[in-house]
Amino acid sequence: MSVLRPFKATDLFKFNNINLDIWTETYGISFYLQYLTRWPDLCCVQEAPSGRMMGYVLGKAEGTGPEFHGHVTALSVAPEYRRLSLGRKMMALLEFVSDETYGGFFVDLYVRCMNKVAIGMYEGLGYSVYRRVREYYGSLGLGPGGRDEEDAFDMRKPLSRDPQRRSVRANGRDVVVSAHDGSVL
Amino acid sequence: MDPVAWERQIRPIYDALDTGSNKSAILACNKLLKKYPKNGLTKALKALALVRSQKVEEALILCDEVLAHKPTEDATLSAMSHVLRGLGRHTDVVKMFEDAFKTQPGNEEYAAQTFFANVRIGNWRAAQQVAAKMHKTFENVRYVYWYVTAVMLQAKDPATPEKMRELLHQLAHRQLMTSPSPSYIQADRLYQHLTVLRELKLYDDAQKVLEHDTGKTMYNNSLAVDELRRNLWQLSGRWTQERELAVQRITEKKDRNWLEFLSILDATFAPIVSSEEVSDEARTACSEQISRTRELFTRISEEDGLKDRSGLLGLLELAKRSKHYGFSQDSSELLSLLQTYWHRFGDKACFYEDVKPYLELDADALSRWTSFIDSVQPSCNTEANLRRAINWHKTRRFTLPECEITPELESARASEYIKAYFAGLSLGKDLAETELQPADDLVILAAHAFVSSWSIGGGEKQLYNASVVLEYGLTKSSHSYHMRLLLIQIYRLLGSASLALEHYRLLGIKQVQNDTLSHLILARASTFSLAGSGDITYSNECLESSQIYMTNSHETSDWIVRAFTQEKYSQIPDLIALEDRLDNSLQRDLVKLEHVRMRLTHEPINSELIDMELIELKFNFDRFHHDNRDIDIISNYQPSCQKSIFEQSVLFKKLPGPGWLFAFLKIYIRALQQASDVDDMVEAKLLIGDRPKQSHDPEVQRPLKERLATRKQVELDELTPNELALYDFATALGDWLEPHHDHIRPPPAKVLADASKQTEAKTGRPLQGIEPADLTTNGHAKKDEEAPPVKDAPESIACFFDDMLARFKKLVESGELPSELLHVATLTQEALLLFTIETLRFKPASVVKMYKLGALATSCKAIRTKAVAVLKDMSTELTKLSEKEGSSDQRKAFVQECQVVQDGEQIAHDFVLNVAKRVTDSRKKVEEGIAKSILKICSKDT
Structure with missing residues (x-):
């Protein structure tokens, strides 16, 4: 139960309760504005009845040919509003728009390999690992989580334009690619 | 010239600029200019390198040379638009592209650039004319929408008179009608079309657009269009339709967007909300609707169970509104729903926030609720x-x-x-x-x-x-x-300022958060600034947190332009709002003022500082501010009858707001203006770049002197009593010295001549844009009128220092919080600095002699001596306090005071001792630092 509405440029004044959380990065204003001026329909906010922001998603449409797809750039929910299926609802909207408006073949997202909770949630939503991207989160360096901490899973979910499910594969966890050029390692 | 050879010569300059090697870019330009002394592109690139190396005067000369030739070459135009934007000369960018477009009327790119240049400065009227021309010449439908958007933005501009607005909306509508293709082929065109229809209240026309199949798809697929659709239906009273769609979405699509529930609730009460006199029929209709809504929400709530809160929360809202409109007499229904809500969702983190609006109960209901809640206290197992x-x-x-x-x-x-x-x-x-x-x-x-x-x-x-x-x-x-x-x-x-800053930094505030959150640490930060004793941490924090405003002015307009090229019209008003709210942010100017207050404590006070700060503060004085500060970020769990935790814990019980800002701007602008030789005419001549947009408040149109002298209660209310005393002091001081400043200040011609000489010394050429007529009177032109008589200093000026000392001592005796002591001490220090600014002009012996100011000089000296004595007294006291603060006794006392938290023995004694040490050390540091700062300031120029 929350208000689902478009992400607006002026929401940058309101998103502190989400962005002060350690796992959410605050980027320069241009980062947000490039999404809003190209894919505003893939960016939305969940808001409490009190007007407080609860979470948001920023997405884009990219790729060519059968690789054309919706991409989840940032999905974030404030700590006090977790466990309310907000992430699920925002993902549903992004998938719907990627499918209906953009006609993409799939939706994809990147998640830290060690983030088991998130991976589990995305699997529950129909996503599967397409490949493992080496050193995607390289800037942090190797932490206690080892490789799992800096590698990302690229997870995908096919949309209605891909009824044959060509955009996903069963052994995705074993396909390791480089973060720099996407070449298979 | 051979293009390949030319490219080979010009490329290194671009490379140098791209890598930030401005020096080598300038050298490369000079080399090329020797060969081709008239080459516009090289000059433009050199100007760009100069701007980026802060060599503004030299850049200006080149800039004017290039512009004089009305460039039409792409590369030159592009380089020049960067130069001019860097100099803040946005109107010149418009002019430059306008000229280029005039020379080549078939050049679509120049037309677009002219449009964008106008968009960047919010010149909607001109933008709309360019768009109209573009539509005619290039016959692209998008230009219709550019035109419409510009017209709509002009209508929205606060400067546009009310009666013009309707006309503009009609103009936009007429233009849309000429569009050869329907708006619904693109969501954002449809959005713009609907916006125009909404403004003109053409709801039936809007309905036709929405009812079209494509229109339906669009509002079902785009949240933005749907938002507008909802708004249109509500404005036009299509409540039945609104309700039906919401019900369908909730029941068939399982949509749980709270907006749908609100639509049903609004539709339920629409029969009695919309008219003033409510007929019995309307009440009956409403009553029936309530039953239907209750039935629906109950069903949803039962179906969803623990999965979703919407149904039950909808019932709570329904009960609240039913009671409000007199459909139920008591709170029984609300109470029973609250109890269900507790049982069902009491373990959700958002429970408290959900139910808070429903806990405003009357005494009887409240006692029933309290006894219920007392009976269900859970354990933490x-x-x-x-x-x-x-x-x-x-x-x-x-x-x-x-x-x-x-x-x-x-x-x-x-x-x-x-x-x-x-x-x-x-x-x-x-x-x-x-x-x-x-x-x-x-x-x-x-x-x-x-x-x-x-x-x-x-x-x-x-x-x-x-x-x-x-x-x-x-x-x-x-x-x-x-x-x-x-x-x-x-x-x-x-008063543990360094610890506050430490925690603030650990929050990792970045980018736009600096605007919304820096108030946490920078509100009245000069109270804790040790800049006077050489530690410029706080002063730097002000500068760093203000970076975002530069980023905003450099980047946001690019995205507004991008929204036009990408045809994302729905985003444009919000992008403009973002740019405007940052540009005219209240916090921006509050921080600026704090920075000035800190700067004065550690930099020599001279005419350069005075002139620069005066011009900047005057700009701020003309703004219409937006308060973007995030206060709600601090969650509040205080009882409803109390102030919020933020209000309780804010320093000096008052958050500085627009009133505080204007009071302090008045204090500083007046002092700086008296001390400065730069009057309005000189300022206009010396100013580089466009003036910031002024507020449309009629207040701004009044003469500055009058505005500075006006005291407003709303402004005074935001000051602490000590700040008010400083304000009174500054006013008395200004009134006393004003006639002498006005008499001695050199005439504008003299000031301009001096400035021109200075520029000539720097660049080899005199100042541009100054007519010889401006410089006719040279040398010390003593004014003809008689010198004003020297009056005795008003008593209140000297008394101020005694009063502040008395307040300070009282605070020390009664053991008040260190922040309170520092407040009084730093304001007294500030008074001395204001005094220094105000009396700088009368210091040189030659001036005293020439204008016969002996008596004035003596009075000033006496005041200064008094101020210094008082401040030294405070400094000694602060040093004593800081020594005490650093003692082990103080730490012990702190630990003893913390019995409550140590009761359960989970928080160890050593932990408390460590906090005690950090708190007292931090206080010691600031007390010591301010004591030193005071001594340093007292010893300056004596």
Whole structure:
């Protein structure tokens, strides 16, 4: 139960309760504005009845040919509003728009390999690992989580334009690619 | 010229500019200019390198040379638009592209650039004319929408008179009608079309567009279009339709967007809300609707069970509104729903926030609710129960009556919260270090109770306890920003400024957050600034936090332009709002003022500083400010009858707002203006770049002198009594010295001649744009009128210092918070600095002699001596306090005051001692630093 509405440029004044959380990065204003001026329909906010922001998603449409797809750039929910299926609802909207408006073949997202909770949630939503991207989160360096901490899973979910499910594969966890050029390692 | 050879020569300049090697770019340009002295592109690139190396005067000369030739070459135009934007000369960019477009009317790119240049400065009228021309010449439908958007924005501009607006909306509508293709082929075109129809109240036309199949798809697929659709239906009273669509979405599509529930609720009460006199029929209709809505929401709530809160929350809202409109007489339904809500969702973290709006109950209902909640107090044995317990405490606290809020009871409650915290802590013991403990909110509640206890007279020790318990909480949840936010507030109250800053930095505030959150640390930061003794930490913090405003002026307009090229019209008003709110941010100017206050304590006060700050502060004085500060970020769990935790813990009980800003701007602009030789005419001649847009408030149109002299109650209300005393002091001082300043200040011609000479010395050429006529009177032109008589200094000026000393001593004796002492001391120091600014002109012996100011000089000296004596006294006292602060006795006393948090023995003595050490050391540092700063300022120029 929350208000689902478009992400607006002026929401940058309101998103502190989400962005002060350690796992959410605050980027320069241009980062947000490039999404809003190209894919505003893939960016939305969940808001409490009190007007407080609860979470948001920023997405884009990219790729060519059968690789054309919706991409989840940032999905974030404030700590006090977790466990309310907000992430699920925002993902549903992004998938719907990627499918209906953009006609993409799939939706994809990147998640830290060690983030088991998130991976589990995305699997529950129909996503599967397409490949493992080496050193995607390289800037942090190797932490206690080892490789799992800096590698990302690229997870995908096919949309209605891909009824044959060509955009996903069963052994995705074993396909390791480089973060720099996407070449298979 | 061979293009390949030319490219080979020009490329290195671009490379140097791209890598930030401005020096080598300039050298390369010079080399090329020797060969081709008239080449516009090279000159433009050199100007760009010069601007980027802050060599503005030289850049200006080149700039004007290039512009004089009306460039039409792409590369030159592009380089020049960067130069001119760097210099803030946006109107010149418009002019440049206009000229280029005039020379080549078939050049679509120049046309677009002219349009964008106007968009960047919000010149909507001109933009709309360009767009009209573009549509005619290039016949692209998008230009119709550019035109319409520009017209709509002009209508929205505060400068546009009310009666013009309707005309503009009609103009936009007419233009849309000429469009060869329908708007619904693109969501954003449809959005723009609907916006125009809404403004003209052409609801039936809008309905036709929406009813079209494509229109339907668009509002079902785009949240933005749907938002507008909802708005249109509500404005046009299509409540039945609105309700039907919402019901369909909720029941068939299982949509749980709260907006759909609100639509049903609004539709339910529409028959009686929309008309003033409510007929019986309307009430009956409404009553029937209520039953239908109740039935629907009950069904949804039962179907969803624990999965979703919408149905039950919808019922709560329905009960609340039914009671409000007199359809139910008592709160029984509300109470029973609240109880169900507790049973069903009491373990959700958002329970408290959900039910808060429904807890405003009358006495009888409240007592029934309280006895219910008392009967269900949960234990903390599971994570779900822990969340329930937290909600229980928050909810219970919310309805506490005033009589149950005493220092002792609050302190006892804090104890209870701490006990529950420790009980809950064990549930999260296996969590990773980066995770938040589920029991965190109990520590935050304890801090609330301590702060509340302090605010009603429980003594400073309550704040000690709060800081210890929060510091402890942070050892368990190192990333809890909620705890840090409270600690920042508390440490500022306690005068532990460096600790407040430390926690603030750990929040990792970045980018736009600087605008919304820097108030936490920078509001009245000059109270804690040690810039006077050489530590410019706070001063740097001001500069760093202000970077975002530069980023905004450099980047945001690019995105507004991008929204036009990408045809994302729905985004444009919000992008403009973002740019405007940052550009005219209240926090921006509050920080600017704090920075000036700090700067004066550590930089030599000379005419350069005075002139520069004067011009900047005058710009700020003409703005219409937006307050973007995020105050709600600090979660509030205080009882509803009390002030919020933020209000309770804010430094000096008052957050500086627009009133404070204007009072201080008046103090500073007046002092700087008197001290400066730059009057309006000189300023206009010397100013580089466009003036910032002025506020449309008629107040701004009044003469500056009048505005500076006007005192407004709303402004005074935001000052502390000590700040008010400073304001009075500054006013008396200004009134006393004004006639002498006005008499001695050299005429504008002389000032301009001097400035021109200075520029010539720097660049080899005199100042541009100054007519010889401006410089006719040279040399010391003594004014003809008679010198004003020297009057004795008003008593209030000297008295100010005595009064401040008396206040200071009283605070020391009564053992007030260090922040209060520092407030008085730094304001007294500020008074001396203002005095220095005001008397700078009368200092040179030659001036005293020439204008016969002996008596004035003597008065000034006496005041200064008095000020210095008072300040030295304060400094000595602060040094004494700082020595005491650093002693082990002080730490021991702190630990002893923290009995409450040590009761359960979970927080070890050593931990408390460590907090005590950090708090007292931090206080020692600031007291010592301010004491030193005062001495340094006193010794300056004596």
